[in-house]
Amino acid sequence: MSPVDLRSDTVTTPTPEMRAAMADAEVGDDAYGEDPTVNRLESLAAALLGTEAALFVPSGTMANQLALAVLASAGDEVGCAARAHVLRHESGGAAANWGIQLRSFADPQGVIDATAIDAAVADQRHHLPPFVAVAVENTAMAASGRPWPADALAAVVDATRRHGLGLHIDGARIWNAAVATGRSPAELSAGADTVMFCLSKGLAAPVGSVLCGGADHVAAARDLRHRLGGAMRQAGVLAAAGIVALETMVERLVDDHARARRLAHALADRFPGSVDPASVETNIVCVPAAALPGASPDAFVAALAAEGVRAGTIDARTVRFVTHKDVDDHDITRAVAAFDAVARSGAPGAGARD
Ligand SMILES: Cc1ncc(COP(=O)(O)O)c(C=O)c1O
Secondary structure, eight states: OEEESSGGGGGGOOOHHHHHOOOOOOOOOOGGGHHHHHHHHHHHHHHHTOOEEEEEESOOHHHHHHHHHHHTTTTTTEEEEEEEEHHHSSTTTTHHHHEEEEEEEOOGGGGOOOOHHHHHHHHHGOOOOEEEEEEEESSBGTTBOOOOOHHHHHHHHHHHHHTTTEEEETTTTTTHHHHHTOOHHHHHTTSSSSSEEEEESSSSSSSEEEEEEHHHHHHHHHHHHHHHHOSSTHHHHHHHHHHHHHHHSSSSHHHHHHHHHHHHHHHHHHTTTSSSGGOOSOOOEEEEGSOOOOOOHHHHHHHHHTEEEOOOOEEETEEEOOOOTTTOOOHHHHHHHHHHHHHHHHTTTTTTOO
């Protein structure tokens, strides 16, 4: 039996419909703007997000990096959550690629308090760097994929508008946020200058993300994508899967959310204090390793792997479980049985926690 893979929603494989669309895709050279399928995906994405334009890119990381470069220059500061992907998981790209400094704001429950933006703007008068933009992550991955509450998001949009700042939304999982909150991706990104979403996570396409925004921003991002080597020629074979992803894979995310909640309840029952199930609203469960048996997150993950269940870690303190279309109810039952086995054994071989 193959292991239950809860490491990430990026492990999903394309659906048969995606594979058929890829095989039949009409293609051209996208670097000349001549790939009809890429153009169709970009038009669809812009329409769904309510923006003037969109750009297909190989990854969410590239989309975020392009957005930062469009909204800020070397020496500028961009604010983001302390656990944001742009800050922690992009190999220092903001600094290394563009000379942009990221300023981290406290993010209890993944959300930035808008007053931190007011303070960052006020700081500039005291010889702090030019503070030019804010990046918001929705859903907030490290906070168990929490979707931003409407009022918190509105306050950040308002602060950026009042201060004339740029606003980027890392919406890698904006479709999960949309399904969980009942608000459309266009509503969730209203007031932002740029928003990116991933096709290759919960929507299960094999490759790709889309950066959406105003025509000028997207044109600038298109030039920078070329500089990074991200112009992909007959990329319509990939975009075709992305179109199927947008058309067929959004509504089913509700099942992933229910399964993540089931995992959260099972973890809370077996490992008291590990997770508050009410905080799990989408497809991610992040658990502080201190609340789990075993000497380290890796030890807990290894003990689960021995029971046929793969989990991941996002840092040296946090274990992560992610549900997706290649995990069904039976797999969740297997995962819960693995939790039982580890709870009984106390993570054998892992040594005692001191
Ligand atoms: C919140 C968030 N933003 C951006 C990314 C980057 O996406 P990619 O892996 O396609 O570069 C990820 C990837 O996991 C993510 O979780």
